[in-house]
Amino acid sequence: AQTVTQSQPEMSVQEAETVTLSCTYDTSESDYYLFWYKQPPSRQMILVIRQEAYKQQNATENRFSVNFQKAAKSFSLKISDSQLGDAAMYFCAYRAPYSGGGADGLTFGKGTHLIIQP
Template sequence: AQTVTQSQPEMSVQEAETVTLSCTYDTSESDYYLFWYKQPPSRQMILVIRQEAYKQQNATENRFSVNFQKAAKSFSLKISDSQLGDAAMYFCAYRSPLNGGSQGNLIFGKGTKLSVKP
């Protein structure tokens, strides 16, 4: 069974600085998808970024980028120019491909609480 591990329960960053959140996972599959979700105090789960395992190029979305190391099964999230609105819980998640006949359910890590200091 697949597992997702986030080893940092809490992180803190100064506004305008850069922070990296760690995520590792375990799987025997070669094709899969990885996601980072943000959950602010409003509790809405917001998709931050996604990565396809078959792509070597790291995904980027504006100030958010990932460092995907498939062999090491590592998927870290880098937030550049941190803003106060980035303060939230961040969840790393794994999913098998939908077209592979899987149920497609997400497997989540326990989350990292990010604080942004003004």
């Protein structure tokens, strides 16, 4: 079964600084997708960024970028110029092609609580 590990339960960063959230995953698949979701106190799950495993180029979305290392099965999220509105739980998620064997949908890590210090 696939697993996703986020080793940092909590991270703190000064406003306007850069922070990196780590994520590693375990899979025997070669084709899969990876996602970062943000969950602010409002509870809403918001897609931040996604990465296709077959693409070597790292995905970027404005201040958010990833460092995807396929061989190391690592998928970290970098947030540049941190803003107060970035404070939230961040979840790394994995999805492989559906094989009909049971588990489908997204497999999530346990999340990293990001605190932004003003």
